[in-house]
Amino acid sequence: MATPYIRMNGAGNDFVVVNALETAFRPTQEQARTLGNKATGPGFDQIIGIEPSDGADAFMRVWNSDGGMVETCGNALRCVGWLLLQSTGRDAVTIDTLGGLTTARRAGPDQVTVDMGRPRLRWDEIPLAEEMQTYGIELQVGPIDDPVVHTPGAVSMGNPHVVFFTDRLDDGFVRGTGSLIEHHPLFPEGVNVGFAHVLAPDRIRLRVWERGAGLTKACGTGACAALVAATRRGLTGRRATVEVDGGELQIDWDQATDHVLMTGPVETEGTGTLSL
Known part of the structure; x- marks a missing residue:
């Protein structure tokens, strides 16, 4: 079955965005990797699924071009936020991710502001394999x-x-x-x-x-x-x-x-x- 997508970019970050609000979109790691390779698919930095959410306007799921699922993507949040802002006509929307909940707001023509939340600065929040201060780690x-x-x-x-x-x-x-x-x-x-x-x-x-x-x-x-x-x-x-x-x-x-x-x-x- 063919799945429609929108190609978008945020400051050059290249996305393929799929509307999964009504029809589930869950590629395997191998499928996502195949799609992410320009020789075998459309190619992208990340592929994004916009899914239903109980606590937000939508849930954003992110796969990298190597097929791995990751927590979040800031530039993709702006793109998904823009799509939701356009479809709802509102000035702000909420988006949930594996990395946490965020808010996207209009900031001008084709500009979006995303509240990325509080930076996590403790070693075990990042996470690191061992305890150390994080403003300058031992590396x-x-x-x-x-x-x-x-x-x-x-x-x-x-x-x-x-x-x-x-x-x-x-x-x-x-x-x-x-x-x-x-x-x-x-x-x-x-x-x-x-x-x-x-x-x-x-x-x-x-x-x-x-x-x-x-x-x-x-x-x-x-x-x-x-x-x-x-x-x-x-x-x-x-x-x-x-x-x-x-x-x-x-x-x-x-x-x-x-x-x-x-x-x-x-x-x-x-x-x-x-x-x-």
Whole structure:
């Protein structure tokens, strides 16, 4: 049976979105991996299922291009939020995920603000395999006496992240280091690996090696994690523009609520059908 989908992107993060509100959509890991490969399917960074929810307007389920199911995706939340905002005509909707409940609000033409909730900063919330402080964890890449990168911040935004602060952002370095760290034993659930260059107290250049998806043009939860990690180190204020390969995201770690708000673009690219 053919399953219709919408292709969308959020700051370049590439999604295939399936309406599963009435007809269940649960691909196996092998099926999701086949669909995610452009040689055998439409190809995507993540495939998204919009499902019914008892406690929210919808439930968002996320599979990476390697076929693995993950907790959440910030840029996908904006895309799903935009679809729900358009279909309901409301100014705010709630979306549940495996990583927790969030709210999406209109922020202008094709712009959506998502409340990503409170960043989780304890070692066992991220999670790490052993107890340690998380603003700079005991991890380095390269020689012991002269590491290339070291002491990243660790943050969970509903999914695990480490953020290295460096001006090394070339493809080879990000791919090599990211793939090395993604399955490091310190991270029992794997980890998204961010490489952040702080350009100013209110601007960060970021590239992310996403767990299960590799190097993508944008990572919304990664942008949130980078701002939180930078703020904790005193490198930025609590609000900054995060430059990713696909555009810019506005991240605000609200002091009053301790929630991280992410504002960014949504684009609809077309439609198609999937065959499982």
